[in-house]
Amino acid sequence: MPSIRDVARQAHVSTATASRALRGLPSVTAETRARVERVAAELDYVIPFNASSLASGRTNSVGIVVPFVSRWFFGTVIAGAETVLREAGLDLVVYGVPDEASRARFFDRMPVRRRVDALLVLSLPPAPREADALRALQVPVVLVGSTAEGLSAVGIDDLAAATQAVRHLTELGHRRIGLLGETDPPPHGFTTPGLRRRGYLRALAEAGIEPAAGLEAAGGFTAAAGETAMERLLARPSPPSAVFAMSDEMAFGALRALHRARVAVPGEVSVIGFDDHELAAALDLSTIAQPVFAQGERAAGLLLDQLRRQAPPTDVVLPTELVHRGTTGPAPAAR
Template sequence: MPSIRDVAKRARVSTATASRALRGLPSVTAETRARVERVAAELDYVIPFNASSLASGRTNSVGIVVPFVSRWFFGTVIAGAEAVLREAGLDLVVYGVPDAAGRARFFDRMPVRRRVDALLVLSLPLTAAEAGALRALRVPVVLVGSTAEGIPSVRIDDFAAATRAVRHLTELGHRRIGLIGESDPPPHGFTTPGLRRNGYLHALADAGIEPEPGLEAAGGFTAAAGETAMERLLAQPDPPSAVFAMSDEMAFGALRALRRARVAVPDEVSVIGFDDHELAAALDLSTIAQPVADQGDRAARLLLDQLRRQAPAADVVLPVELVHRGTTGPAPAAR
């Protein structure tokens, strides 16, 4: 097995310089670092974990705390972050907190202590105690999809995005607009459903439409629950002519329910989702496209900037885009 001395000798630098270059430490020129990294790659040299940790005080790992590992949104964010971290030579350690008990256990025990160099937290609105526990780790922390004082974040403007989706429907002449959202209260105290519902209500108010509680149904952010929610909306005495689903997966379920009920889309009912899921285009679903993988990418880069002390903490709000496809059209009355 090649040693750090072999790398140093071939790169024509001291052993100490080779070690600093490979561990990303300062006081090494860019030219020297590139030469050492090239030689290390040629020799298939990898820094021993224990030696690297003892020398630098680092674990070369980044932790990510996520409520639902198997869901498309979270998996896509993780994939975006992992690509950046892998390129930087860092490993990703995933901590799932799928329920209240798991979340409480995580923040009580803080299993990431001394095991990671930085931490990403996905879509979990933090309590004051949880935020304090993360600050006490004294490692860089970045939030995705939520905010907390003193902790940098990457997110979208869910309120404005939902407003834009529903405004698309009102501009098409729809007056009876249903909402497929989340249960109340939402799991984990998620703030995204509330922000998107407020956007829905705001767009209705802008159009002079009085909201109707009977036109709202919980879809649980899954296709199966979205299908059930659409069935409940169709069972109303006066069903909606359009529906805003807070996620594409719920919209997929809604489209299935409409197809089973032989309701034409968009001639009888229009449907717009949220996310631009990888299957949205295949189903010709109108949606709000948010940069899901880019949120993981940007969050990982914020962590790297902090680890390298290259930039101050930031709060990044990424743009969204309305994608008009075949599931939304003029209201039947307007047509």
Template sequence: MPTIRDVARRAQVSTATASRALRGLPSVTATTRARVEHAAAELDYVAPFNAASLASGRTNSVGIVVPYVARWFFGTVIAGAEAVLREAGLDLVVYGVADAPSRSRFFEQMPLRRRVDAVLVLCLPLTDREADALRRLRVPVVLVGAAVPGFSSVRIDDLSAAAEAVRLLVHLGHRRIGLIGEADPAPHGFTTPALRRFGYLRALAEAGIEPGPGWQVAGGFTAGGGEAAMARLLAGPGQPTAVFAMSDEMAFGALRALRRNGVAVPEEVSLVGFDDHELAAALDLTTVAQPVAAQGARAAELLLDELRHQRPPTEVVFPTTLVRRATTGPHRGA
């Protein structure tokens, strides 16, 4: 089996230069890179997982720390990042931290030490201890959906986006507006639910609306949770004429509950979701669209930039768009 040394010998360059050329680093001229790539192709050379360490100690891999691997949002962010990193010749190593014990164990043992060149953290608001543990790795770290001083981050403005969704409902004449959100405190200390709730409350306050008892229910950011939450809103006092769900998946469940209870949408209850999930258009759901895959891709680009050029930390805030579809309409009494 040919080695990186064989490739270097065939291309008449040093082993370090051959390694840098095959990893796409900018310190190699185009002519030299082409010669190395040609030599590798002639020898049918395939770089092993840790081949880059021969020259620089690099592993050609990026670690992704994620709370829920199987959920749509996180999977879509990972897919966006993976496309960029794969193009750069880097592999992904995914670390799931689904609950408090696994999260604590991960940051105590730090299993990615010396196994990755950079780290992408999805939506976890880091404690000081966790942030320090990542800093000790001495590799680039980028956050998606959270912000910590000293690290690059990619996110949206959750508060403003949620407020815009609720303002639409107010504009349509609705005064009894329910919220399907998350339990307090949120799992993992997620900040997104609180920010979206503040946006909801801000829009109500601007319209002079005082939230009624039972207007805010937890849906756990799942379709099943959204269905149960909507059922509670329908059974409570002062049934809302409109509902803002903090995620499209909860909105999907809410639509199911409304249908099962014979409630017409939007004639009797208007509904707005959040995300623009791939099924949102099929269900004609009004929603706040955020560029989920693009956030993963941009985070990967920031990682590559820091790896190649040692750039200072950068904060990127993506815009959101309110997409009006068939689940919202004017209040009957408006």
């Protein structure tokens, strides 16, 4: 399909000028506007948001509600969504809700009402009252990392992916397998930690391994907290021979703790993470790769489909993949 860049190139204008011309915005001469519109028609470029949409009340903005703007996962999802939305000539408005108070204010006041044409909600499983408020907006809403009736959603199968990660460790002969996870209950009602913990327990059960007391530690999904959690596991009378970290950032912290304790990886302790963070390959970290950027792209694409042709709500589950690198190896006994 032709893009706005194709139109701009053939019309001999910048992408920004082509977008303004097709959206009916000022500061474009009549001659330039006519040339851009003619090229768009020749290329059969679909103009999703133009002057007529502005006249009908469109804001040409999409809101994104996110718990932690600065964290890698959320920033990467936003980047993926922004790439697609920018191509469609839409602006992005980010609403951060880092704590329960700010989240309650957002859903009570709904500041996005009449300010955005559509809304993305990242990793915030909506309570029934919140889901009602989202549906009442009467604009397309797509959830990333959670689901709710009547709303589109994009995500991965966290349960299956976590099971695969821990199964990788059991197949290497590990029997004492630690878990770096999240506090109970998790912040914001996040469902991901619970699903990944269930995958951990499922893989242990498949291998006939009884979960050992004291081999789970809350790592807070950050490198610093992951390092502290790994130190707690190492202080156990019988530390694990392998660790599954629910995120690569926690795994990075775990590797640092192991290095400081002069514990060989994977000779004495194997570590597997989750995400395939952009630094995972540099640290030779075994992990579960999930398409983070693509989740943002796909979610934005669903929003555009619903804006353009009132497409029905859709659930999309994207694939994950085990990436075996240098931080996982046979259990010491197996070796």
